[in-house]
Amino acid sequence: MSYRFRGGVHPNPNKELSADKPFVTLQPKGEMVYPISQHIGKPARPVVRRGDLVEAGQLIAEADGFVSANIYATVSGKVKAIEHRRTYAAVPAECIVITNDGEYRVKEGVGVEEDPAGLTNAQILDRIKMAGIVGLGGAGFPTHVKLAPKDPSAIRYIVANGAECEPGITCDDRLMREKPEWVVEGMRCVLRLFPNAKAVICIEENKPEAIAAIQKAIQGDERFSVLPLQVRYPQGSERNLVHAVTGYYMESAALPASLGCIVDNVWTLAAIYRAVCFNEPLMERGVTVTGEGAVNPGNFLVRIGTSAQEVLEAAGGLKEETRKILLGGPMMGAAIPRTDIPLTKQNNALYCMTVDEVELAEAQQTNCIRCGRCIRSCPLGLSPQLMMEAAKRGDLERFIALHGLDCIQCGCCTYTCPAKQPLVPMFKLFKPRAMAYNRAKMAKEASK
Amino acid sequence: MNNMLNVSSSPHFRSSHNTGREMLYVILSLLPATIFGVFHFGLYTLAVVIASVAAACLTEYCFNMVCRRKNSLRDFSAVVTGLLLALVIPPHVPLYVPILGSVFAILFTKCFFGGLGQNFMNPALAGRAFLLISFGKVMTDYSYDAVSGATPLAALANGEAVSVRDMFLGFAMGHTGVSIAALLIGGLFLLYTGTITWEIPVSIVAVFTVVMGLFAGHGFDPMFLLTHICGGGLILGAFFMATDPVTSPMTTTGQLIYGALIGALAALFRFYSGMADGMSYAIIIANLVVPLLDKYIIPQPWGVGKKGQTVDLDAPQKKGFSVPRSAVVLCLITAIAGGALAGVYTMTKDQIEYNQMMAKLQAYKEVIPGAAEIVYDDALTAKVEELGGEVYGEGAFGKAYINEVAVGVDESGNTVGYGISATSMEGYDGEITMAVGMDTEGKLLGISFTTLNETAGMGMLVNEDSWKAQFADKEVESFVLLKQGGSSADNEIDSVSGASTTSGAVVNAVNAALDYYRNVIMQ
Numbered sequence: 014m015s016y017r018f019r020g021g022v023h024p025n026p027n028k029e030l031s032a033d034k035p036f037v038t039l040q041p042k043g044e045m046v047y048p049i050s051q052h053i054g055k056p057a058r059p060v061v062r063r064g065d066l067v068e069a070g071q072l073i074a075e076a077d078g079f080v081s082a083n084i085y086a087t088v089s090g091k092v093k094a095i096e097h098r099r100t101y102a103a104v105p106a107e108c109i110v111i112t113n114d115g116e117y118r119v120k121e122g123v124g125v126e127e128d129p130a131g132l133t134n135a136q137i138l139d140r141i142k143m144a145g146i147v148g149l150g151g152a153g154f155p156t157h158v159k160l161a162p163k164d165p166s167a168i169r170y171i172v173a174n175g176a177e178c179e180p181g182i183t184c185d186d187r188l189m190r191e192k193p194e195w196v197v198e199g200m201r202c203v204l205r206l207f208p209n210a211k212a213v214i215c216i217e218e219n220k221p222e223a224i225a226a227i228q229k230a231i232q233g234d235e236r237f238s239v240l241p242l243q244v245r246y247p248q249g250s251e252r253n254l255v256h257a258v259t260g261y262y263m264e265s266a267a268l269p270a271s272l273g274c275i276v277d278n279v280w281t282l283a284a285i286y287r288a289v290c291f292n293e294p295l296m297e298r299g300v301t302v303t304g305e306g307a308v309n310p311g312n313f314l315v316r317i318g319t320s321a322q323e324v325l326e327a328a329g330g331l332k333e334e335t336r337k338i339l340l341g342g343p344m345m346g347a348a349i350p351r352t353d354i355p356l357t358k359q360n361n362a363l364y365c366m367t368v369d370e371v372e373l374a375e376a377q378q379t380n381c382i383r384c385g386r387c388i389r390s391c392p393l394g395l396s397p398q399l400m401m402e403a404a405k406r407g408d409l410e411r412f413i414a415l416h417g418l419d420c421i422q423c424g425c426c427t428y429t430c431p432a433k434q435p436l437v438p439m440f441k442l443f444k445p446r447a448m449a450y451n452r453a454k455m456a457k458e459a460s461k
Numbered sequence: 462m463n464n465m466l467n468v469s470s471s472p473h474f475r476s477s478h479n480t481g482r483e484m485l486y487v488i489l490s491l492l493p494a495t496i497f498g499v500f501h502f503g504l505y506t507l508a509v510v511i512a513s514v515a516a517a518c519l520t521e522y523c524f525n526m527v528c529r530r531k532n533s534l535r536d537f538s539a540v541v542t543g544l545l546l547a548l549v550i551p552p553h554v555p556l557y558v559p560i561l562g563s564v565f566a567i568l569f570t571k572c573f574f575g576g577l578g579q580n581f582m583n584p585a586l587a588g589r590a591f592l593l594i595s596f597g598k599v600m601t602d603y604s605y606d607a608v609s610g611a612t613p614l615a616a617l618a619n620g621e622a623v624s625v626r627d628m629f630l631g632f633a634m635g636h637t638g639v640s641i642a643a644l645l646i647g648g649l650f651l652l653y654t655g656t657i658t659w660e661i662p663v664s665i666v667a668v669f670t671v672v673m674g675l676f677a678g679h680g681f682d683p684m685f686l687l688t689h690i691c692g693g694g695l696i697l698g699a700f701f702m703a704t705d706p707v708t709s710p711m712t713t714t715g716q717l718i719y720g721a722l723i724g725a726l727a728a729l730f731r732f733y734s735g736m737a738d739g740m741s742y743a744i745i746i747a748n749l750v751v752p753l754l755d756k757y758i759i760p761q762p763w764g765v766g767k768k769g770q771t772v773d774l775d776a777p778q779k780k781g782f783s784v785p786r787s788a789v790v791l792c793l794i795t796a797i798a799g800g801a802l803a804g805v806y807t808m809t810k811d812q813i814e815y816n817q818m819m820a821k822l823q824a825y826k827e828v829i830p831g832a833a834e835i836v837y838d839d840a841l842t843a844k845v846e847e848l849g850g851e852v853y854g855e856g857a858f859g860k861a862y863i864n865e866v867a868v869g870v871d872e873s874g875n876t877v878g879y880g881i882s883a884t885s886m887e888g889y890d891g892e893i894t895m896a897v898g899m900d901t902e903g904k905l906l907g908i909s910f911t912t913l914n915e916t917a918g919m920g921m922l923v924n925e926d927s928w929k930a931q932f933a934d935k936e937v938e939s940f941v942l943l944k945q946g947g948s949s950a951d952n953e954i955d956s957v958s959g960a961s962t963t964s965g966a967v968v969n970a971v972n973a974a975l976d977y978y979r980n981v982i983m984q
Contacts, residue, residue, distance in 0.1 A: 265764055337469075344471065344472045371475065372469075377479050377481075380577045385658070388760075394763040431480045431483045
C-alpha cells in the first residue's frame with residue numbers, strides 16, 4: 014500500500030518526454046562560468062587569479078566558514094576574469110570565468126579509485142566537505158553540515174530522496190536506473206557515520222524501473238529498504254518524506270534531525286560516492302532538458318558551469334514557439350529571461366514551455382471565491398486564502414499569526430486555485446517583509 | 462529569440478480548473494432538482510426559472526456596463542444565484558416576483574459589495590428574504606394548477622398524516638426545489654467534485670436533528686424527524702446555500718461551528734415560531750458570523766518536534782481508528798448549545814406557563830367586567846373536551862377552534878357571564894387567540910387578545926381599543942366583515958385597512974364563539 018500525505022496536488026507528471034533517454038555526457042565547448050554562491054550560506058572565496066591556468070578538479074573558490082562550500086574547476090583552461098555575470102538571479106552575481114581549452118585535463122589524483130574501508134569517519138566527512146557537495150535536489154544546503162548533527166547516534170533513518178515529484182524532471186530516475194550502485198554505495202558511506210541508522214530509499218511509484226534497479230542493488234543488505242510512494246506533488250519535500258518514513262509530521266520550522274532523519278537527494282549520495290571512493294570533487298551532475306519546447310528532450314551529464322545555451326543546443330535546440338524556459342521544474346523552478354547563463358550545482362532541469370500557463374491563468378483571473386481548495390491542498394496545513402487577505406492588506410501581524418512564515422512556496426495553492434489568484438508570488442514578496450518585521454519585533458522584546 | 466521569453470513567478474503549472482467551472486458544477490448539481498420541479502409543477506415553473514436566471518444575468522451585465530467594470534457573466538455566478546432563487550420560491554408565483562428577487566439579490570447583495578466573492582451574505586437567500594417581506598401572500602401560496610393544500614410541515618403541525626416517502630421523492634407541496642432525492646444527487650455530485658466539503662451539510666443536519674429531537678416535544682421519533690429534515694428547505698439549504706464558499710468559513714473548525722449554528726437556529730425557528738422556512742434566516746444569520754469565525758479560528762499547521770527538539774520515535778504511536786478532532790469539537794459544541802437551551806427551557810418553563818395563565822385570567826376579567834372571580838365549570842369543560850381539539854363548526858368559521866370556557870362570578874357567587882377562548886389559525890401569521898366575553902342573556906361584552914403575532918402597524922391594529930369596541934355590547938347572531946368599511950348595522954364590522962386577513966380571522970373566531978355560546982352553553 015502506498016503512503017499518502019495530507020494536502021498536495023496532482024499536476025501532470027509529464028515524465029514520458031525524457032524518462033527513456035539515457036544520460037548523454039556533454040563536453041562543453043564555450044567558456045565556463047562559476048558563480049561563487051551555488052549553495053545556501055556564505056559565498057565561497059575565490060582562490061585563483063585572472064590568468065591562472067587551471068585543470069578539472071582544481072579548487073577555484075574555497076568555503077568561507079562552516080556553512081559554505083568549495084567550488085572546483087570542471088574543465089582545464091585559463092581564468093579569464095572574476096567579475097559580475099548574469100545568472101538566473103535578477104541581478105548579476107560574482108562569477109569566476111574560465112576559458113575552456115578543450116583538453117579536459119584532470120588534476121592529478123582526482124578520480125583514482127580507493128577502498129573507503131581504510132578511511133575513518135572523520136576522513137569521510139572531510140572528503141564530503143572538501144568535495145564541495147551541497148544538496149543537489151535544488152536547495153543547495155552544504156551536505157557536510159547536514160551530516161554533522163549534534164548526536165549522530167540519535168539518527169535513525171537516512172532517507173534517500175528519489176521521489177522526483179516535480180513534473181518533467183527525470184535525472185534522478187535515470188541515475189537510479191543507470192547507476193543504482195552510485196546511490197547505494199554513497200548511502201553506505203553515509204551509513205558509516207550513523208551507527209543506529211537504517212537507509213530508506215524513497216521513490217514515487219511511477220518509476221518502476223528505478224525501484225527494481227535499486228532493489229537489485231540493495232539485495233542482501235539488511236540496513237537498506239525501498240519505500241515506494243504515491244505519485245503526488247510535493248511528495249519529495251523533506252516533511253512528506255519524513256512522514257512517510259516515521260509516521261510523524263515535522264513541525265514546519267523543525268529540521269528532519271528532530272525526528273531522527275537525514276534526507277539527501279539521490280544525486281547528492283552519488284556525489285558522496287564519487288568523492289569518498291574516487292576522491293573526485295563535485296564537478297558533474299545530471300540535468301534533464303524537457304518540455305514541449307525542446308526539440309529532443311533528454312538527460313545529460315553536465316559539467317557544472319556550462320552555459321544553459323550549450324545544454325539546450327545539445328538537446329536539439331528550442332522550437333520556434335517556445336515561450337518560457339524554467340531552471341528546475343514547473344512547480345518551483347525559476348523562469349529565466351535568457352539562456353546565456355551558467356548551470357550551477359543546484360540546477361537539475363531546463364524545462365521549455367510552449368504554453369505559458371501563467372499568462373493564460375492571468376486572463377482568467379477572478380476575485381477569490383473562498384472555495385478553500387488552497388487550504389485543502391497545502392501540505393503544511395496553512396491557510397493560504399487568509400494569508401493572502403492579510404498580505405493584500407499589508408497586515409504583517411496577521412500574516413505571522415497565520416504561520417505565513419512557515420510557507421515553503423511549493424505552489425500547490427496557486428496551482429489549484431480556480432480564481433487564479435497569484436498566492437505564492439504574493440507570499441514570495443511579502444515573506445521577506447514579514448520576516449524583517451518579526452526579527453525587529455523579537456529584537457525589541459529581547460532588549461526589554 | 463531570447464528577448465521573447467516570458468518570465469513570471471512559480472508555479473508555472475496551473476490547474477485547468479477555474480471559477481467558471483466551479484460555478485458550472487453548482488449549476489449541474491442543481492439541474493436534477495430543477496428538472497424535477499418543472500416536471501412536477503408544470504411548464505410555468507420553467508418560465509419562473511428562466512425569468513429568475515435571465516434577470517440575474519441581465520442585472521449583473523448592466524451593473525458592470527454602467528460602472529465600467531469587467532463583464533463577469535462568464536464566471537456563471539449570476540446564473541447560480543438566479544437558479545438558486547428560483548428553487549426557493551413557490552413554483553407558481555407571478556413572473557415579476559423572481560425578476561425583482563434576482564435584481565435585488567444581484568444588485569444589493571453582490572454588485573454593491575464588490576461583485577463575485579465580496580458579498581457578505583448569500584445573494585439568493587437575501588433575495589428570498591426581500592421577496593418574503595415584500596410579497597408575503599404570493600410567497601407563501603404554494604398552490605399550483607388549481608391544486609391547493611398545505612406544505613408537508615404545515616400539515617404535520619396540524620396533526621395530519623404526512624408521507625415521508627413522497628416528500629423524499631418530491632411529490633409534495635412546496636417550493637420548486639422540493640425533491641430531496643434530486644437535491645441529494647446534486648449534493649453528492651458537489652462532494653465528489655470537491656466543490657463542497659462534508660463539514661457544513663453534515664453538521665447542519667446532525668445538530669438540527671439533535672436539537673429537534675431534544676426540544677420539539679416528539680423525542681427522537683424517526684418519522685417526525687425525517688419529515689422535518691425533508692421539509693422546509695433544510696436539505697437544499699444545507700447542501701447548496703450554507704455551503705456557498707463566499708459566505709461560509711474557510712477553516713474546518715469554523716465550518717463545523719457555522720454548520721452547528723445553522724442547524725440549531727433552524728430547529729429553534731421550526732418549533733418556536735410558526736415559520737417553517739426558518740432555514741433561510743438561520744443561514745443568513747450564520748453568514749454574518751463568518752468573518753468572526755475566520756478571524757479568531759487560526760488553524761495550526763500540523764507537525765511535532767519543535768526546532769532543536771527531538772521526538773522519541775520508540776514511543777507507541779497512535780494507530781488504527783481515532784476520532785477526528787473536528788468530530789469531538791462538533792459534539793462538544795452541540796452538547797454545550799443543547800445543554801444551555803435545555804437549562805433555559807426548564808428554568809423558564811414554569812414561569813412562562815404561570816405568566817400565560819395569569820394573562821388569560823386577566824383577559825377574561827377584562828371581557829366580563831362584572832366578574833369578581835373567574836372559575837371553571839366541570840360540565841362546560843367536559844363539553845369543550847368533547848370537541849377533541851378539532852376545527853369547530855366543520856369549517857363554517859374557517860379554521861377556528863374553541864379552547865375553553867370559563868365562568869365569571871360576582872362576590873356572592875352568582876354567574877355574571879362566560880369567557881370563551883377562541884382561536885383562528887388563519888391570521889396573517891397563523892394563530893390568533895382571544896377571550897370573548899358573553900353575559901348570561903346572549904350579549905357580547907367584549908374581546909381581548911391573548912395570542913396575536915400580526916404585522917406591526919397593520920394586522921396589529923386589531924388590538925386598538927376602538928376597533929375591538931365594534932364587538933362590544935352587541936346582541937347579534939353573527940358578525941360580517943366589511944372590507945371597504947362604512948358599517949351601519951349592529952352586526953357589521955369595519956376591516957382594519959390593509960389587514961383584511963387579520964380582521965377576517967378575528968371575526969371568524971368571534972362568530973365561532975357566538976355559535977358555541979348559543980348552541981352549547983345556553984342549551
